[in-house]
Amino acid sequence: MKQLFKLILNTIPRPLLIRLSYIAKPVLVFFLKGKKYTDPIDGKQFKSFLSYGYGQQRPNVLSPSTLSLERHRLLWLYLKRETDFFTNTKQCRKVLHFAPEQCFLKRFKALDHIDYTTTDLNSPIADVKADICNLPFSDNSYDVIFCNHVLEHIPDDTKxxxxxxxxxxxxxxxxxxxxxxxxREQTFEDNSITDRKARAEIFGQYDHVRVYGRDYFDKLRSIGFKVDEVDYTSQLSEEEIDTFRLAKGEIIPVVYK
Known part of the structure; x- marks a missing residue:
């Protein structure tokens, strides 16, 4: 099963994978139903999660019901517990979401108190087809922006x-x-590495162009952002980390203007 998932991830284009995942989810939920692990996004429980990874597979990390990974579940918990994103109904916030994840899409769309726009260059589930380096939006347009696991794909991440x-x-x-x-203190990138297999081994995925180090936060600051480096798993119990299948020490970069 692990090798099959790895083959699928590395051979089927991402837009088609997104479409196929809607068909696969009900089957996966049925066969993996249990009580050991919980997806905090929808509250469903499973005997195990699925393995995931383009290069080396991480075992027991992909939720069968929402298709969330560790980072998605961590972000959901942070938004629910530490922000007013779901509860501030006094103002209508404009929200821009790049490369919208399936685990969030319908749930964010269902919020009456946000004006929600999704965008991506290739995703079949995005509202607006746009290049992140040349956005068709006015200055100072959005109250909230989600841009998760996108910048590592962009050659000119400064732009x-x-x-x-x-x-x-x-x-x-x-x-x-x-x-x-x-x-890693410094981000590593090498445009001369074009082989898909080599990219997966070096950058973690065949369509990544760099491996970010700790200097990522300072690069955001150099653009003008104020940055909080939130180590949210340090605020959670060991039981929660295990039950929700989270990755210890993963930093949530929260930026402000």
């Missing part, structure tokens, strides 16, 4: 960050998660 800063309203906030090697 992308500048565009994110441009369209975020003063006083607004964003969450810009990325795959990150926290043992």
């Amino acid at each position: 992308a960050m500048q565009e994110l800063y441009r369209v975020l309203k003063p006083g607004g906030f964003g969450i810009f998660q990325i795959p990150q090697d926290l043992t």
Whole structure:
């Protein structure tokens, strides 16, 4: 099963994978139903989660029901417990969501107190087809921006960050998660590496162009953002980390303008 998932991830284009996942979810939920692990996004329980990874597979991390990974479940808990994103109904916030994740899409759309727009260059479930380096949105347009696991795909991430800063309203906030090697001080990228297999081995995925180090936060600050490096798993119990299948030490970059 692990090898099959790895083959599927590395051979089927992402837009088609998204469409096929809607068919696969009910089957996976039925066969993996149990009581050991819980997906906090929908509250469903399973005897195990699925393995996931383009290169080396991580066991027991992909929720069968929402298709959430560790980072998605961690972000959901942070938004629910530490912010007023779900509860502030006194104002209508404009929210921009890049490369919308299936686990969030319908739930965010169902919130009456947000004006929700999704965007991506290729995703079949995005509202607006747009290049993150040349966004078709006015300056200071959005109160909240979610841009998670996108920037590692973008050759000119400086331009992308500048565009994110441009369209975020003063006083607004964003969450810009990325795959990150926290043992690495400096971000590594090498445009000469074009082989898909080599990219997967070096960058973690065949369509990534860099491995971010700890300097990622300072790069965001150089654009103008204020950045909180939130180590949210340090605030959770060991039982929660295990039950929700979270990755210890993963940092949530919360940015402000």
